[in-house]
Amino acid sequence: MxxxxxxxxxxxxxxxxxxxxxxxxxxxxxxxxxxxxxxxxxxxxxxxxxxxxxxxxxxxxxxxxxxxxxxxxxxxxxxxxxxxxxxxxxxxxxxxxxxxxxxxxxxxxxxxxxxxxxxxRIGPDPIHKQADPERAFERVHRSAAPIGALLMNQRIFAGVGNIYRAEVLFRHELSPFTPGRLLTREQFDAIWSDLVFLMTLGVKDGRIDTVRAAHLPEAMGRQPRVDRHGGEVYVYRREGMKCFECGAKVQMADMQGRKLYWCAKCQVG
DNA sequence: AGCTCATGGCGAG
DNA sequence: TCGCCCTGAGCTG
The missing domain is CATH 3.20.190.10 (MutM-like, N-terminal)
Structure with missing residues (x-):
């Protein structure tokens, strides 16, 4: 999986x-x-x-x-x-x-x-060096669908799944419910380049790590969180636990049949 | 032993 | 939007 x-x-x-x-x-x-x-x-x-x-x-x-x-x-x-x-x-x-x-x-x-x-029939893949993010931007830019759903659409972002979806939105303080067409060019570019960074790191390490140095366990005085997926993340499968950034409880909701995780306090907009 | 859930995607309606 | 699908890990009991 x-x-x-x-x-x-x-x-x-x-x-x-x-x-x-x-x-x-x-x-x-x-x-x-x-x-x-x-x-x-x-x-x-x-x-x-x-x-x-x-x-x-x-x-x-x-x-x-x-x-x-x-x-x-x-x-x-x-x-x-x-x-x-x-x-x-x-x-x-x-x-x-x-x-x-x-x-x-x-x-x-x-x-x-x-x-x-x-x-x-699949969109650009952030891991592929020749990927053309313009194809993804065009789709996002004219879509009323929430960015949380667009990120899961393989015709727009190939290779992104439920973990990267949740984590990249958290890292950019963007609500998953923001309609794609309301994203600025700067927000789209930041998300794309972060996907390139995170997913390339995932290829190298064989696990998904998205937590920045200041929020790593050793800096937070907590134990590393070893999830089934094997990485250190902000919100994925952390429903009800404290947000590493603000301390609010991480939220979970169903979006198009998949579980969506986010921090409602950090991710506005 | 049985139940639920999972990093997914398809087609019917 | 819903139901379904080829599996298997992690629970509960």
Whole structure:
């Protein structure tokens, strides 16, 4: 259940493990068997991430497109595969490394043009160096929808999920309910560049940390907060706890079926 | 053992 | 906006 930074790490890990090797591809579960046979024995050229989408290239000709959705999970290892404790949709095996995937929302074989079509329907990804934030600004600038919802829209901000959404809004003292069209250019630019910073850091560290030095546990006289997601954050999943900035209780509400966390005192506007 | 919830996204209505 | 979906961790009891 990753946000974009995890998918980018997985792309890097797959590339490191298999680049340039002829790999065996199989689908023990059976739901991807026919496609797996098409690419099995071919050369793994590279794996790439865009937003939460992962593409694995074979001979730079065919691509396996994966989206983990809420449940998908990769397992990496060397040598023999462990006993399967679940259904393995996709297994990639080379001389020393293996990787196996269970529970993805999407696992399909695409041509280059089909892959281009997927890329065309997602917005700029803050982790991607060539991302064009103007595309996101145009959408935000003419939208009446709340910025908290726009940040979760993968056609606008690819790779942002529920944690980065909540945290970037807190860091910019912006209410999640602010209509997109009311954001100034300066506010949009600040949010975009902060997403680039935070998500790039997430790729490097493999966790989401958003708390500034002055608010870190050692400066606040408190224990580090080890959440399931494994990072130090201001508001995500801190409902009812004290805001590190102002001491007010962190709020939680439902926004379009997802839990939204924010500090109503700090985040005005 | 059973229930709830989760870093997500799709299509029906 | 709602229901649903391929999983598994963390609770409760």
């Amino acid at each position: 990753p946000e974009g930074h995890v998918v980018h790490r997985q792309a890097r890990q797959l590339t490191t493990a298999f680049k340039g090797e002829k790999v065996r591809v199989a689908s023990p579960q059976g739901r991807f068997t026919a496609a797996a046979k098409v690419v099995s024995g071919k050369t793994f050229t590279k794996a790439e991430a865009r937003g939460k989408h992962l593409f694995i290239g074979f001979d730079n000709l065919r691509w396996i497109h994966i989206h983990l959705g809420l449940y998908g999970k990769w397992q990496f290892g060397k040598g023999a595969q462990p006993d399967d404790t679940g259904l393995i949709r996709l297994r990639i095996t080379a001389a020393t490394n293996f990787a196996q995937l269970r529970g993805p929302a999407v696992c399909e074989l695409l041509t280059a043009s089909e892959m281009a079509a997927v890329l065309a």
